[in-house]
Amino acid sequence: MIRIENLRKSFGTFEAVRGVSLDVPKGSFLVLVGPSGCGKSTMLRMLAGLETPSAGIIAYGGHVVSDGARNWTIEPARRDNGLVFQSYALWPHMTVAGNVDWPLKVAGMTKPERRLRIAEVLKLLGIAELAGRYPNEISGGQQQRVAIARMIAPKPGILLFDEPLSNLDAKLRVEMRTELLRIHRATGATSVYVTHDQVEAMTMASHVAVMNEGLIEQFGTPGELVANPASTFVATFVGTPPANLVPILPSPEGPALAGRIADRTLAGSAAAHAMFRAEDIAVTAEPTARSLALDFAEASPIAGRLMVTGTSGDLRLTAIVDEVPRFTIGDIVHFSLPARPSALFTASGARLN
Numbered sequence: 306m307i308r309i310e311n312l313r314k315s316f317g318t319f320e321a322v323r324g325v326s327l328d329v330p331k332g333s334f335l336v337l338v339g340p341s342g343c344g345k346s347t348m349l350r351m352l353a354g355l356e357t358p359s360a361g362i363i364a365y366g367g368h369v370v371s372d373g374a375r376n377w378t379i380e381p382a383r384r385d386n387g388l389v390f391q392s393y394a395l396w397p398h399m400t401v402a403g404n405v406d407w408p409l410k411v412a413g414m415t416k417p418e419r420r421l422r423i424a425e426v427l428k429l430l431g432i433a434e435l436a437g438r439y440p441n442e443i444s445g446g447q448q449q450r451v452a453i454a455r456m457i458a459p460k461p462g463i464l465l466f467d468e469p470l471s472n473l474d475a476k477l478r479v480e481m482r483t484e485l486l487r488i489h490r491a492t493g494a495t496s497v498y499v500t501h502d503q504v505e506a507m508t509m510a511s512h513v514a515v516m517n518e519g520l521i522e523q524f525g526t527p528g529e530l531v532a533n534p535a536s537t538f539v540a541t542f543v544g545t546p547p548a549n550l551v552p553i554l555p556s557p558e559g560p561a562l563a564g565r566i567a568d569r570t571l572a573g574s575a576a577a578h579a580m581f582r583a584e585d586i587a588v589t590a591e592p593t594a595r596s597l598a599l600d601f602a603e604a605s606p607i608a609g610r611l612m613v614t615g616t617s618g619d620l621r622l623t624a625i626v627d628e629v630p631r632f633t634i635g636d637i638v639h640f641s642l643p644a645r646p647s648a649l650f651t652a653s654g655a656r657l658n
């Protein structure tokens with residue numbers, strides 16, 4: 306549905322997007338996730354037609370809509386997409402119904418058609434009773450629903466969201482995730498959703514593209530990213546909790562995990578980091594053959610189990626266990642690593658095995 310080929314965007318000498326290629330299947334819910342400043346909004350603005358790419362192309366359903374080489378883009382109103390931002394500017398002097406009506410008028414629909422469609426989308430968003438109110442007479446969460454109703458009213462084939470839930474409180478944010486997915490399914494549109502919140506990404510996405518410094522680090526389903534992270538960046542960015550990375554350092558007996566647990570199987574390998582999942586690490590009060598002694602940092606319940614974190618210098622390990630002795634700050638805790646790491650990475654962060 307959406308094809309992105311070698312897309313780039315420069316602002317002066319700074320390259321915000323540095324060559325992104327992606328194929329977004331029709332009907333999918335793609336989440337672009339990454340830290341602040343990695344180029345997510347720039348990507349979305351190019352998809353929306355608000356920015357012209359410096360290089361590369363964007364095609365919707367086989368039709369090129371932006372072409373960097375020709376410095377050409379179809380303007381936002383003439384592409385088949387709707388856009389919702391974090392700060393959703395409703396027209397303050399128009400009622401809720403008036404706000405939703407506006408894009409339908411622009412699309413040239415007749416008055417009876419528009420009335421029908423307005424009723425339909427307000428019902429879909431659960432805000433039918435607000436039709437006659439003005440934006441300053443409804444809550445922030447309701448305003449966000451109106452913004453979404455206005456976006457989907459003209460039935461765009463592509464829905465674009467830029468951190469649309471960031472201004473909502475935590476409870477409403479979680480509710481709206483489910484709502485947005487329901488709307489996505491109801492419209493059958495292809496959605497591209499930008500967030501810096503990996504939990505939001507992993508819970509909502511059919512496909513995730515992890516962005517870092519203007520590039521896609523990995524594209525896949527949420528399950529694939531957790532099971533098979535392509536880089537140390539992805540391994541430590543996704544998952545609840547994210548995976549543990551243990552540096553492999555030289556020791557008198559050869560390569561050693563954190564410089565302390567000698568591991569002959571790593572001899573001759575280019576591995577510089579070993580990945581261990583929190584569920585695979587055991588926590589004990591006494592040392593074992595493959596344990597690292599760390600300072601107890603915290604223990605918190607997670608889905609009926611216990612998440613225990615310990616630190617030692619730069620090293621920080623998190624284990625998920627059923628039961629542990631009661632630790633307090635100042636205690637030494639032994640984190641026992643499994644015999645085999647789940648993955649190995651080079652010094653530059655690339656996946657080895």
Ligand SMILES: Nc1ncnc2c1ncn2[C@@H]1O[C@H](COP(=O)(O)OP(=O)(O)O)[C@@H](O)[C@H]1O
Nearest residue numbers: 316319321339340341342343344345346347348
């Ligand atoms: N119009 C602009 N002019 C100059 N630099 C920009 C402009 N827009 C974005 N940038 C820079 O590009 C980088 C990526 O920005 P952005 O796409 O907004 O990141 P994100 O949405 O991931 O936080 C940032 O370093 C930002 O400062």
Ligand SMILES: [Mg+2]
Nearest residue numbers: 345346347467
């Ligand atoms: Mg942004």
